[in-house]
Amino acid sequence: MANAFSYACRDCEGMAACPASVVAETKDEVWKLMELHAQVAHNENPADWDGETRAYLATLIKPVNV
Numbered sequence: 001m002a003n004a005f006s007y008a009c010r011d012c013e014g015m016a017a018c019p020a021s022v023v024a025e026t027k028d029e030v031w032k033l034m035e036l037h038a039q040v041a042h043n044e045n046p047a048d049w050d051g052e053t054r055a056y057l058a059t060l061i062k063p064v065n066v
């Protein structure tokens with residue numbers, strides 16, 4: 001049974017070359033780590049992510065068993 005959530009940056013359109021992924025207990029924590037990764041690795045400002053972008057990213061967060 002899944003007890004955590006993961007996000008792999010390479011699953012995101014245009015990010016196929018990025019090796020980063022994050023795993024955390026809650027989706028909220030995964031979002032924080034995604035936002036931090038986007039800032040550090042891709043020089044993005046998560047405050048600029050619109051609802052459509054967030055809805056797309058949300059589909060990339062998968063339940064996993066760690």
Ligand SMILES: [Zn+2]
Pocket residue numbers: 009010015018019020037041042
């Ligand atoms: Zn990345």
